[in-house]
Each structure stands twice: as structure tokens, then as C-alpha cells.
Amino acid sequence: MSMKAAVVKSNSNIEIKNIENQSVGPGDILVKMRACGICGSDVEKVFGKYGQPSMRLGHEPAGIIMEVGSEISNFSVGDRVFTHHHVACYSDDCHECNHGNETMCKKYYESNLEPCGLADEYIVPEWNVKHGGVLKIPDSMSFEDAAMIEPLACCIRAWNKFTHKNNDSIAVLGIGPTGIMHALLAKIYGFEKIFCLDFNEFRLDFAKKFEAIAINSGNTNALEQIKSETANQGVDVVIVAT
Ligand SMILES: [Zn+2]
Ligand SMILES: [Zn+2]
Known part of the structure; x- marks a missing residue:
């Protein structure tokens, strides 16, 4: 399988790249991206002022499920979804998660969409699927609105503080x-x-x-x-x- 993804080629320079040989594992989900927000951090990645290691573009993607792994039972082909890129472990044993600091969880940083959200199709890995990283959206919600779920969640998180x-x-x-x-x-x-x-x-x-x-x-x-x-x-x- 080959996917087209937007990747940072060099400072101020984005390239559409064919990513070859991606395969959907038994716990993974393949999504066709229909809308993806552009975050301020994406702009920083492109223009060379981003302070964190991941250079993947697009973490606010919504789309339609094209394929589900053999072990997936709670999602089906055709489901309209929003997908989180980073997903914490939410375990009681995790110091960060049980103190409400999910974005500091080690697993949060390790997880990501493959190759990224700003791609025509992308794989949601088993970890994200199993830990609540895929949200079904109602038919009445547009993909553009769904792409606002992650940024709005960031704001609500601030309000909870x-x-x-x-x-x-x-x-x-x-x-x-x-x-x-x-x-x-x-x-x-x-x-x-x-x-x-x-x-x-x-x-x-x-x-x-x-x-x-x-x-x-x-x-x-x-x-x-x-x-x-x-x-x-x-x-x-x-x-x-x-
Ligand atoms: Zn963002
Ligand atoms: Zn955790």
C-alpha cells in the first residue's frame, strides 16, 4: 500500500511524498483523511521553530475508515471518525496519568499516526485504537467540524485547571x-x-x-x-x- 503524505523537506519547504509498504496490522485501522486542521505547531515545524522532536504534520484529522485489522470488532469500514495522534496510557500505575497529566505520559509521546495526519490515508496504530484514540462522529457532524475536536479539547483542558x-x-x-x-x-x-x-x-x-x-x-x-x-x-x- 502506498500513501501520499505532506512532509517537511527543509525549512519552509513541504513535499508530497509517496510512503510505500504500509500495512494494516491486526489491531490497526486505516483511515481516509477527509479534513485535517493545521495547528500552530505544524506551522512551526515547517518554518523551523518547533521545539519538540516529532516533525510529522497534521494531528487534527477526521475521515472515513477504509480497512480494519482482523482483531478489530468495535469499528467498521465506513465509520466516520476523528483520530487522536498521541494517546496516553490512562493507567492507574502511571504517575503522570493518575495525576491528570496525560500529555506528560511516556506513551503519549511514543504513539502517533502513520505516516501522519496530513496524508491521504493513514494508519491508526493498535495502541491508539485500544486506548480511546478513535472517536466515532455522528452523521450530522462535518469532517471540518470534527477536525476541531483536538484543538477544542486542548481549550477545555485549560478550563478544567x-x-x-x-x-x-x-x-x-x-x-x-x-x-x-x-x-x-x-x-x-x-x-x-x-x-x-x-x-x-x-x-x-x-x-x-x-x-x-x-x-x-x-x-x-x-x-x-x-x-x-x-x-x-x-x-x-x-x-x-x-
Ligand atoms: Zn495542535
Ligand atoms: Zn500514562
Whole structure:
């Protein structure tokens, strides 16, 4: 079997490569990629500023199962799925996992999609399949929406690290895709005032669609504006998403 994958050839240079001789093992799943998000870390890998060893591109892929290994019984050909690239062990014996630090788990770093998510087809290894790394998505969910599962999960994970109350106020610094997700989560969690700060007017206009208070970061009165809208209190939560 041969797969086409986007790989980093050299700094600022991506190549579509034919990856030969991939085979689906008894516990593996083969997925045809239909949508894959481009993460900020992918951009860093391409432009040479990434701080971690893996150079694989694409870890937000959703698609359709094309083939399942002989030992797979809970997934079938044709299932629409989102697939995680790294999957922790979630074992009670794992110090990192039982302290809620799944992204620090050794197995988390060792696991990955083959050859990567930014490929026409890719293999989800047995480890990922067995440890909850494959999620069936409903027919009503587009592949593009499903590709947001991993980045949204990162945001929700951040929200689980602090406490907040109904009608609290928040400032989101930087409202690219991640910042917008934080602003929307704030809305879902019942925040009353949601301040979105960015230099980019397009992004500020986008934030206004969600009834956020958009403030240009270049505005030297930003602090006064936030204080005046929060009874001089300032915000309860600040999220840095720059
Ligand atoms: Zn990412
Ligand atoms: Zn673990």
C-alpha cells in the first residue's frame, strides 16, 4: 500500500511524498483523511521553530475508515471518525496519568499516526485504537467540524485547571482560532463580560459576532475600558492565546 503524505523537506519547504509498504496490522485501522486542521505547531515545524522532536504534520484529522485489522470488532469500514495522534496510557500505575497529566505520559509521546495526519490515508496504530484514540462522529457532524475536536479539547483542558462562577468576566488575549474557542467556552460557561483583545481587526469583528467586547490591543485605554465595564474590579479570568 502506498500513501501520499505532506512532509517537511527543509525549512519552509513541504513535499508530497509517496510512503510505500504500509500495512494494516491486526489491531490497526486505516483511515481516509477527509479534513485535517493545521495547528500552530505544524506551522512551526515547517518554518523551523518547533521545539519538540516529532516533525510529522497534521494531528487534527477526521475521515472515513477504509480497512480494519482482523482483531478489530468495535469499528467498521465506513465509520466516520476523528483520530487522536498521541494517546496516553490512562493507567492507574502511571504517575503522570493518575495525576491528570496525560500529555506528560511516556506513551503519549511514543504513539502517533502513520505516516501522519496530513496524508491521504493513514494508519491508526493498535495502541491508539485500544486506548480511546478513535472517536466515532455522528452523521450530522462535518469532517471540518470534527477536525476541531483536538484543538477544542486542548481549550477545555485549560478550563478544567481553574475555577470560575456564573457571570464572571474574562479577557482573552489573542483571538485566533484558539482564542475564539476560549471566548465561546466562556459564553457556554455563563460568563457575563467577555473581552477579546487582538491587533487584527478581522478577528476583532469576528469576535463581535459572539457578543464579545472587542478591544484593539493597540488601544492604550484598554485597561480603563475593562475596569469601567467591571465596576473597577478587572476581570476574573485572563487567558493568553497569543
Ligand atoms: Zn495542535
Ligand atoms: Zn500514562
